[in-house]
Amino acid sequence: MKRALLCSAMALLLVANAPAADYDVVIRGGRVLDGAGNPWVRADVAIKGGRVVQVGQVAGHGAKEIDAKGRYVSPGFIDMMDQSGGVLLKNGAAENKLRMGVTTVIAGEGGTPVEAAQIPSYFAQLEKQGISVNFGSYYSTTQARMKAMGDGAGNPTPAQMDIMRKEVRTAMEAGAFGVTSALIYPPSSFATTADLISMAKVSAQCGGFYATHMRDESGDLVKAVNEAIEIGETSGAKVEIFHLKAAFAPGWGKLMPEAIAAVNAARARGVDVAADLYPYTAGGTGLEIIAPSWVWADGVQKGIERLKDPKLRERMKKEVAAGSMPGWSNLVQASGGFGNVILANGFSQKYAPYHGQSLEKIGAALKRDPADVAWDILLEGLPNRSVALYFMMNEGDIETALHQPWVSIGSDAAASEKFGEMDALGLPHPRAYGTFPRIIAEYVKRRPVLSLEDAVRKMTGWPAQRMGLTDRGLIRDGMRADIVIFDLERLDDVASWAKPTAAPTGIDTVLVNGVVTIEDGKHSGAKAGAVLRHGCGG
Template sequence: MIRLLTFLLGICFLASCGVSADLLIVNGSVMDGSGSPAQELDVAVRKDRILRVGPEIKMRAKRVIDAEGKIVSPGFVDIHAHIEPLTTMPEAESHVRQGVTTALGGPDGGGPLPLGKYLDDLEEQGVGMNVAYLVGHNSVRNQIMGLVNKAPTEGELKAMEALVAKSMQEGAFGISTGLKYLPGTYAKLDEIIALSRIAAREGGIYTSHLREEGLGLIEAVSEAITISEKAEIPVVLTHHKAMGQPMWGKSRETLAMVDAARSSGLDIMMDQYPYTASHTGISVLIPAWALEGHQITEFTKRCEDPVLRDSIKAGIMDNLVNDRGGGDLRRVQFSRFNWKPELEGKTLYDWAVAEGREPNIETGAELVIEAQLHRGANCIFHAMDEQDVRRIMQHPFSMVASDGRLSTPGKGHPHPRAYGTFPRVLGYYSREEGVLPLEEAVRKMTSLPAQRIGLPERGMIREGNYADITIFDPATVKDEATFEDPHQYPTGIEYVIINGKLAVDNGVFQHKLPGEVLRKKHSKK
């Protein structure tokens, strides 16, 4: 407070110097994003850039923020975000109020096409945070080949390569795969390598929802490492986890594989959300062959054949026991279920009991079939072990990422990561549990993902960088969203500055669109 009064008394002198800022942040503890401890520094912002960083900056400013007792951090960079609703939720409030200033969309193989037109439309509309995109392999394959289980012809492969190249030229930062999902699950290794080479030539990265995160996890990590080697491309094992009780503890092996790959010269990293539950469509429990062609109509036809239906049910039962089902119907929780919205927030177990059926694995499989026959549902799968979460979080090359979908209060029953990922790491895992030092937690959500994406002027507080800044209270920052009541914004995120403009001001969301649509600058190898 004394320094703030000194600043105000010096305004008349400073006016004669002709040096001014639009925003001056004083008295804060600056964590620059590098992993270094906080320093007592001021930060001056002019327009969309950081003008000066240093002790006791004396400069005229249109607005002064007294950040005493607060951490002044780079804005958080979400390297795995489901921002598909951005056209209807352009302010991205559920992300921005977590302190996120930049998000990478198009994960899990699902990037928008044609990308250039999509980015143009977003620019015209305006966005609440900075957004960048990957080109999605599933989107590319579906456009060229549809949902068929076969290898591409030479012509189809060339068409896919051309579409990836076009998307890279239009601004994609790399390619994503969703090898657990249709139609990516039908792709063989050589197809993925060929398309990844196209992205690599433009300086892009590869992010992968692995082919398996349960019983086939080790083989799936090995596949991703092979892709990095053969395509000569940096790889991110996205939302890295060990899914299902038989695999709990296997993160020791996967992390050792990452370390060995890095020691051999490969560029392998991971991202992770800080929860023991995943979130995806209920169809993830269904064998991929049963969904080929069309996930509803062809699936319905197969279910009308008693022999095929029995095979489908057996495959679902296996997944309920060994994979995302976690061996207990209580572990499968509905987040969005248009056919039965009254079940949102409830579980497969609750559904079975409500219908007077025995809540066992066989009943659960039958209910999964019923759900898919009625256009499916989204579910939260409580099937991960806390020790794996902590072990992955502590790895020096794991990044914090939400895998969260833009959400708005009252709509559906989303995974709490949509509202709480970044504050949860800062509050629960760093402050309360001591899993990470605070400066390391900040590094994992700022400079590390910014560098991975290829955004050298974001992710760190330094002069000349874009003014993406998050100011939070280290004593109170906390995720409030829960699995029972997910629609809750976090506390302790007091200011969010995006390209020099206040998006959150003293805890109040400003309903502005200060973000930029980012396009990769080409750096061919």
């Protein structure tokens, strides 16, 4: 007993006399990729107060020491097209994002989950509850439009446009990074180029963005790219093209090079335009896109009534068969037919057995026209948004886009409220669990499309510079310590069409603002993420 007490006393004495840690964390002996595209160097990384304070041979010791020998140490990945604005209020863990190595997300394709005037309290609530990733958001031009004139078609009056610009200004002063549009979806699709320029000018006054899900990503892709460029060039706003794709089977191999040429020409004359993408051949969105835009011209409720009208359905089916028309992107045509449109989530027990099947096969089984099946499922699933996978892209075009130095990566997916389940959009698409590791696993390891250094640059240093996050995206002295440590040999995206929520492998450690948040492949419970606000002076 006396001997045990003596040992305990000696142990306490050694702890008491132990030198204080020089750093909060020291990552030892990893292959450090700085995020700027430079070749890796073997180095230690010392972190204190949430920032990198030394890169090189670190003599001091950390309160926490991480052995990174044989692994790569990279800045945390930045998701340039996130959809987590609402779910983070319910659960700030964002584990599916972190497990991909993502430490910062930029949301807001559909805007903020609150009105412009409520953005400060929304941000404050996120900070009070705590989030595990850094979070920034755009504000939607459609939010401003609905505030001023509801969800129907039509041109705004001068007074309504004044309301819209004021809403944008309020959002920008609250910290939004810019304004967005989603121009294939009503009522966003009802906005004219002139409307968008007017609102983008307000964003530009704050050095902000016009970020867009373009009016067409199919046969009129190049026309849509040129519209986005025109909006930026006229307004002065920086242009971000969301999920760049050539979603039109007849135009594979042709449209993407033409779109890239349009962007390069604009950049050559000084337009600040760039794009992001997700590395998959299918997009995912609601079944409502299968209905022509005129169906929704008088608002959602009227559109639902029209979908129930057998006579109007006959007209709609003829238009679906005819292809796209002005103001409407026909994603059935873009996919090459209903056989390439896969029901992902119908939000009803009635259609649950058909999940994973094409609308063509479901129609055959039910002896119904596939278009009728789509609209029946949509109505049955209300008030939820029934969703499908639209196989519209090909790998050759993805590779062509990835080669562009101005292309970054965005998942177009939300955090999952519960890890291992679908993201908050209710869409079982592998991009929610696999996007960022897939960039390395598929396009660096499995086929030589990108070098490792450039792949990391596209996910770190470049998007940070793009978004004006001057203290993130690089591993250098003074930068915020958002860091991912990965084993290149083990790194794999794993998530597939058959198993879209499978977790990636090879990413075992992730730090957010210097705090270990993924450790040994599991969420530590830390909520060290920050709300990122874009400044707006004057």
